[in-house]
Amino acid sequence: MKQSDIFTKTSNVFPKDEVSTNARLLIKAGYIEKLMAGVYTYLYFGWRVIKKIENIIREEMDQIGGQEIFMPALQPKSLWDQTGRWSDLREIMYQFDDRSDHQIGLATTHEEVITDIIKKHIKSYKDLPKYIYQIQNKYRNEPRAKSGLIRGREFLMKDLYSFHADENDLDNYYEIVKKSYLNIFKRCGLKVFVIEASGGAFTKKFSHEFTVLSPAGEDRVILCSKCDFAQNQEISGEKEGDKCPKCSAPLKFDKGIEVGNIFKLGTRFSKEQKAFFTDLNGELKPIVMASYGIGLGRLMGTIVEIYHDEKGIIWPDEVAPFKYHLLVLGQSEKTLDLAKSVYDTCLKNKVEILYDDRKVHPGQKLNDSDLLGIPNRLVVSDKNDSKIELKKRSEKSVKLYPAREIIKIASS
């Protein structure tokens, strides 16, 4: 893609009305645009990052047997009344009337809808287990949304739901999803901790949160320095100065961003919504369920919180909007021809390359390149004769290569 064709521009200044690092950098670089508090448009570059994240998640969900569907955001009150959550969630769910004076809610989550669907299709133990997911917008009536993409009022979520004949089968799949989640976050460049958190009012078991340590985090987490003890402070009795209850080593208290969560629902929804199946002995039993969420925008915001410096963003390879950023500095015909030929050859070899062909000052090109944070920068310049500079955004060193070798590296 030629940079001169892209409709967005970087800005010289940070947005005035944003306090979070992720929103400040992403808006300055032209990845996103704020429409109102907690509501953002993904612009060209930002949507490319989301698509990268979406593809990683889709690949991993398909890998563990997930079947993709797409559920509505508009949902009838009558369905939410079956579980009592119409009134339980009144504070955070947008609720309003339609023209026929039926009450409608905007989806904060989809347990009620998916349970309503599967009870029409799952009748016997032979139909179990099943794994169903979607990637879709959710809505939350947040009073204070100041964390950029990390806490939105409208936000993209992947939610997976699993359906089982018994707890044992659920427990097995729960561990499979845990591994799948660790893959996803690793591919996104993030180091996550699996944190025990509250299982909710209906179970004594823990749920698990996948948490990235960051000063931008809103959760207080307690980690052991030696063993795998890791809890959200909301469920933990531990206080600063206490020793690990498992191994007596010192505990660390940290702030974390929850980028995913997994949750054993058990039979809560299936009982209340009457989603039963016939077991091997012909008995009617409630389906055993779990749900598993990842926020795509939140993940993107978290990556920026972790991967940036004073100059801009530093995207991990797999989620970067482009792999290579080619800058042409100088106006000599020889330099322009060399840049053009590198660009054309990369396109032919299907290398994801952004070509800064704009007629602006070299300093602006270099600054914008650091701000955009594409992992590999190529510079073709009057000064370098016919050699090309390669610099990783995450490193300081610059190396010069002949054009042919650059093509080879980029296409590998």
Add this chain to the structure above:
Amino acid sequence: MKQSDIFTKTSNVFPKDEVSTNARLLIKAGYIEKLMAGVYTYLYFGWRVIKKIENIIREEMDQIGGQEIFMPALQPKSLWDQTGRWSDLREIMYQFDDRSDHQIGLATTHEEVITDIIKKHIKSYKDLPKYIYQIQNKYRNEPRAKSGLIRGREFLMKDLYSFHADENDLDNYYEIVKKSYLNIFKRCGLKVFVIEASGGAFTKKFSHEFTVLSPAGEDRVILCSKCDFAQNQEISGEKEGDKCPKCSAPLKFDKGIEVGNIFKLGTRFSKEQKAFFTDLNGELKPIVMASYGIGLGRLMGTIVEIYHDEKGIIWPDEVAPFKYHLLVLGQSEKTLDLAKSVYDTCLKNKVEILYDDRKVHPGQKLNDSDLLGIPNRLVVSDKNDSKIELKKRSEKSVKLYPAREIIKIASS
């Protein structure tokens, strides 16, 4: 994909609360599920069809320079007040208060948001033209939604917006989009007519609708039997019995489904929202705009209205959820082995194949296959020795082939 793994089931009966052919067939076959009037979940098969349509549209939009973004559904009243459409659209827009008592509307369309975005990025004639699109849910407070996917209250749309320095440049691009739309509908298997319709209150020019003739249509269209005269009756003075005003040939009056529309907005939004650019002479001018829509769900519903028979759906190749439907009839080891080997080889060759491995009556498999409407049916049966039946869903004739030849045909 093995059919026994898919969580949806076909139904023996049509849904009781649906009158439209598309919803009746799509629900019976397990493509979609109704949540409430005009609001549907896309199930596994249905979402595959939508993804096929989405990919066709994305390819064609990228081909004509479109840059993809993703705008929010939640929109502030203040923005819609700039164009007066908050009150103009009050009847069909879901409008409600958030927790800070700000008024919010659910997007019926995105002209206001996109204009607000581009005015921050487009400053000079050098930044023009630009083409920006998204694929996203839109919302309409419909009082009567009885047409299945053809008229939803929540519906997937592709909307493209183009921005130009002058009318002439807009006119050129408008024709380019027209051709692109004809490509899209052709790839979806549809014969469309380009119909002149009202340009709205701000222009004397026509807009254009892309219309498929069908008894399920809600629009009355007037076509000439000889020339390209084609108008929506809402703008036409012609009555039954009148001759074509262009060539005096007889006119036909028909019902049509509008599957797309293109619309010259001119400077209406840019003037009202102050989206100006500096032209070659340094003068400040309003950006000239157009918008271009296609409803993805409506397109899917229309395809079903056109392509079905008394047994079920008949998907055109490019939008079918799978290309091949492999049925194994009989339980002999030889037959099962042959089916398995055809399936495995197809998977290896990346053929999109659905394998009906269920332990159900052959009659049910054949009925379900006709209902699902996958374009090519392969039958491996005890009766056929080691040959395999190939039948197109759209044709009556059946041919027998050796397995090796079937693999060759499917992989080509």
